[in-house]
Amino acid sequence: MPPTRKKNNSVGGTATPARQAPTKKKKAVANTEVKSLQKTLDDSLPALLAKAKTGLMPKNIKPMLATLVDKPFDDPDWVYEVKWDGYRALGFVKKGRVQLLSRNNKSFDKKFYPIHDMLTTWKADMLIDGEIVALDEQGNSNFNQLQNWRSEADGELAFYAFDILWYNGKNVMGLPLTERQAILKQVLPQEDDRIRISNVFDVPGTEMFTAAEKMGLEGIMAKRADSVYTSDLRSKEWLKIKVNKRQEVIIAGFTKNEGSSKTFSALLLAVHEKGKLKYVGKVGTGFSDKRQQEMMELFKPLIVKKSPFAEAIDVDKPSRFRKRMGAKPTWLKPQLVCEVAYAEITDEGVFRHPSFEGMREDKKAGEVVRETESDTKKVVMEVNKKDKPAAILTKAPKDKGRKTLLNPTDETQTRNIKGHDLKFTNLSKVYWPKEGYTKRDMFNYYYQVAEYILPYLKDRPQSLNRFPNGITKPGFYQKDVKGKSPGWVSTFPYTTSDGVKKEFLVGDNEDTLLWMASLGCIEMNPWFSRIQSPDHPDYCVLDLDPDKNTFNQVIKIANAIKDLLDAMGVPCYCKTSGSTGMHIYIPLAAKYTYDQSQMFGRLIVEDIQRQYSSFTSVERLVKNRKGKMYLDFLQNRPGATLACPYSLRPKPGATVSMPLHWDEVKPGLKMSDFTIKNAPARLRETGDLFKPVLGKGINLQAALAKYPKQLR
Template identity: 55%
Template sequence: MKIASYNINGINGRLENLLRWLKEAAPDVVCLQELKCEDKNFPVSKINQAGYHAVWRGEKSWNGVAILSKNEIKELRRDLPGGDDEFTHSRYLEAFTSGVVIGCIYLPNGNPYPGPKFEYKKRWFSRLQEHAKALLATGLPVILAGDYNVMPTELDTYKPEKYRENALFQKEIRDDFAMLVDQGWTDAIRMLYPGKRIYTFWDYLRKAYDRDAGLRLDHFLLTADLAEKLTDAKVDKAVRGWKGSSDHAPVWIELSEKPARNKTSRSKRIGGKKIPVLTREIQNLLKQADETEMPIGIKPMKATLVDEPFDQPGWLYEVKWDGYRAIAYVEKSGAKLFSRNNLEFGQFTTITAALEALKLDAVFDGEIVALKEDGSADFGALQNWKNTQRAELIYYVFDILWFKGYSLLSITLNDRRKILEAVMPREHPEIRVSKAYHTSGLDFFEAAKKMKLEGIIAKRADSFYSSDSRSREWLKIKAKRRQEVVIGGYTRNEGTEKYFSALTLGVYGPKGNLHYIGKVGTGFNQQSQKELMAVFENLTTTICPFETEPDVDEPSQFRPRRMGAKPTWLKPDLVCEIEFAELTSDGKLRQASFKGLREDKSPNEVVFEYEKDTASITQEVSLQHQLAEQPHKPSAGSTRNRKGKKLKDKGLLLTGSSDTQDKIVDGHPLKFTHLSKLYWPEEQVSKRDMFNYYDQVAPLMLPYLLDRPMSLNRFPGGIHSASFYQKNVKETAPSWARTMPHTNEKGEEKSYLLGKDRATLLWMASLGCIEMNPWFSRASSPDYPDYCVIDLDPDKNTFEQVIQAAQVTRSILDSMGVPSFPKTSGSTGIHIYIPLGAKYTYEQSQLFANLIVRQVNRELPKFTTLEPTISRRGGKMYLDFLQNRPGATIAGVYSLRPKPGATVSMPLLWDEVKPGLKMRDFTIFNAVDRLSETGDLFSGVLGKGIDMAEVLSTAQHLFS
């Protein structure tokens, strides 16, 4: 294949020269620069008549680029990612043709130097470098060709001293070109002519062409696979001498169909190299890992399927390869490849031989891919490789799990990749490091779609390797909808001459039953059908493998008439992969196409893979990492675990019928007034009853009020009266009360009341505080709450659903090893407390609660929500995690509630949280008797507290 670059310098004025050259040189692909015509004036009809397809981007007077091809051509992009507001003279056009991605480049010279145009040129080069990385990551064959207006070395000019001050020859721009090449590109002309002066442009001086006063400004940069096929390169200098020709001449390279260099000798050279000398950085990374023997039986970490690409810091992106996932165990004595189910791949002998030749002790994770002639993946060829061995096999390695006695599972992906790139050869015919880049996920996905790749993988750069789990820190975004399915049989239509008309397909449901999801009737040829029938021969059965026998000849809107299809059932032992357009509302595949058998998958693992919401998943992962990264405060000594104590029987504080009484409590005088006033009129519960209740439960309640700022919710007229909140007690609190000064947003000095003793509790009650609302943290550590609270706040839910949500929350916390303590809210919901030991901030507490409630919502999506706005909840129960913030309060434990029934916020045993539980089981009438029996069930809330980092580390599977 012959690929050319030609700065035409005005296409319409030099069209005849161009057409003459196209006819004589007959290049397969041509990159043109400096069209100097608008899009509408591009001579497409003349180009077509010459036998070429074309894509172009014109400009009226300055620039413009085009790509011509004898074969069909598909435009991929019309500019580099990013933008620049200052200058727009540079041009980039990208297309796919003849199995190669072609990037056509024109970059002006940047003179005068120094100056703004040169700075622009450097910025443009930075954009090119970033995009070039993304192109390398696709694994596709790519050529970046055109007029770079850069002379990389002194060999690239006839007179170096003349160009010392020219923008074309400046060190910064030469360094940028060198950095681009160092990514893994091959400068085609310089590789073929390492010491020769090759010119593509000639100076404007008089008779410069005759004197060969030239420069090399046009370059071809090739990916390694194309560099293998490079056979020749020339400049058609004679065209420069044609009448009226451009000051540039066409330059071209020639690629053979197969690699031109001896692969066998090259493999020996690479394989025979010594184990690399590790830098100090890599040695230090290994020291962070655990020393272990080489592991066996590792199952790969899996990615979660999400519905759309995204851009977020902290993620890197890779190509989703269309092949077989394989764990490679490599020793100096040999190498073995195993599937995701630990079945050995014995057929891929070229890969195992290449791995063995590396002379490494390592375990790799990667994908075995079969490549077509055009460099794209061919899954069918991979499936049949054992029989045909026609395709080129590549093992794309994207992770290293063990190296020379060190397990790398517990160090970050970023660090694992540093080790991987340090120990693997940079170029190898069969073993390649799958590129990973910090780039735009949106742009990367668009490129993958245009290049007809299967999709992309997004990975958290700081993620650890979690064997045999489906992680939310690895996400896959598919450009094509693919699904693994179980083959349950095949059909033959009436009158067909084919071996079969379609395969009947299914996936397993949660109860282990095989559900029919439709048929696939395309993607086969006669030979592949014959080969499949040979496999089916020993699997035929009279028993339908599907849960319900399907009507395999059922008409549909896409095929309204019956075809006379008859089924032959098969034992559900085979898995295949299909591509499809959509899943219909009744759960059937539409426009399915067969891609090949999956011998690396067990049938009982095949379930339908639904796309998850990208935004929700990435936000959750971000929350997890924020929690893990934040330091925590040492545990406070005042939060020692307290043993639950019981109430002691004692007489009532206030007796008799007097409406006013004075008492000495904790040495302080208190006046109790309006004692006969009914605070709960329906229940005939008076203000006196409220005082007596709080006096009786004070021994259990005070530890949860001590040193905590209080938000006073006052109901001076009882539960049906107007109420108001009071936070400032600077002018009203008795002198013996403890307070915490604070300054409000207006700069005013205020004071919070602090919980202290029985006198303080009863003084609050005397203000009409029916319920007690303490902070989650104490005045001695106001930014560090003692506990995290999850508030199950129902709307149009039954209390049975509240109980169900509470038990799901408990189950999640139990599986994480996290203690939890439930209590009734005293209103409609349930509060669940998690001890923190005053070691974490409110932000960390809220993030942790957020993770938990997201998991609850995933398990109970029909009647729970994370929507804080009541009008948007749709009647669902709100899983409230936002209470975990400074200054927020909820009704404290043992608090009365200003609700009908005189209910109490009562601690519960988890065994009590079951159907039949009611909020009115715990009221002012029975609470003291209960507490005399149970004692304080809530003491663990003020205990040591969880180790959040350890919990998150050991519970990653829950968020997978």
């Protein structure tokens, strides 16, 4: 969990002689002790309940809701909690009778019977507010697992209680949040681990948010410490800040691409906006074949001939970088709700590269509206009722419309990058002779894509692949930068087999990126792991390396790997190598060793090789492959590197290693589709498709349990 901020209650000083008058310091100590004791008395259960009104347990009550804001903040008048990834629920317990209700008063009694049955054992009467979650083997909440939960064989349930509304004849909704939390902590039975307190953390909000990002949590909650509980109110005194953008949406239909063997290719999504149903795009990733078949059973009774939208919708709309897929729509009555994760929303109001997270049986379609992020600074200032800013906000995102770093004429130019003066020389030197692309073009490219490529370089040792005289002249690798790099460049020490101490360069900000480029590093080659966890990679990579194969065969194998991983419930992401093949990444979040990653990669490629042995090989020696495509899993080892996402390649055409939508991985795709000239424009349209690779890692144990039995 997020680190706790330690309080220093010690007071220094020497003992005072018996007859000497008390000093101011001793008075201060006494005052502190009195206040501490008084707080202890004030926080006692009888004292707290005495402040509450007597009354019957509320009925037909709905939970208090939070306002979505765009940034974390620090403020001493607010407290911070984990935003759990589950179903909101109210637990009514009175004289052994229990109701477990959703935010829309839908019964969860039978659906989540272990929680309901456990609440019936409580002796005290109370009404609590919290979140039902399904826990994976690491103890993290997993919404997809919760959504598919049918019995205790499907995993462990837990109820995280974060508020109390009524206790033994006392309505505590009018007490300040901190006092309600103090009551909850004292009265909540905790003999059974299925009921847990959702802890409040004594840390700055920005620090809490950073910890949530690292742990792969959905986000954090910020609550005004003195806020009262108001039923069915979306309050600005409760705020939610999401690590990843997510939204409940209505399923308005589905599509099937021409020639696809899938049950369906994508869901057509909608929200209510100004009283009308608004199309917000489609989602084609995040569900397995089995899940699709289950969803189709829900769809069949809702199929209609007429579109639910007032305006005409082009469900197969092409873009500059995507051709028509031959998608045909099937419309549904807009009654089902699901949840999607997405990167951002376009100017047209459409979700950019969304991913299906699960069905939302606890939400009504009529209540689904577009959820927009409010400005944190304005909301907090409004709630705090102060004339000056009350919060320290995180930095605004970088401008996505960067132009160029260097002008087109001067041969030598100096630019200040992150406080460091970098000198760029010989800028007209041609690096790609056939196309005429220069050293200047390379610098401008990396400057334009810096915000996209840096997450894949930061904190990772680099293997410098240098081509100081362009791609047609010999290049060389450099690993040791000891004594050869500026003082502000981060390094990572290592010792050779001969006992010589050396240092890797470590990726950091764009100053480091552009300094590497100044060495003639046309491509960027980071480790799979970071210096904080050097023996634990952030992803497993499968490298499809063709020999005498066509690129269409590479595409065939990539899709076969995805189908196998889909069956195991394992997300995967693909990119062109920028050379001849493709790379498939599986997120691990540094939870496993390189050996474990390599063994998992081997399991996958050996199965694929058995299916396609006529043109694939897992032989390490080139001579033993006999011209077949090499399915390389051995890259998953310490110190190994590949050209990272958005890296240029020292190849004809100045190609780029480009992340792809899976529906782009089809015959007709070419490596030359993505180059130094069009990649920045594509990124402005698609955003970072590879972002999930650095997010929540897979559960390897759960994945192996789903490995097809016929392949064991």
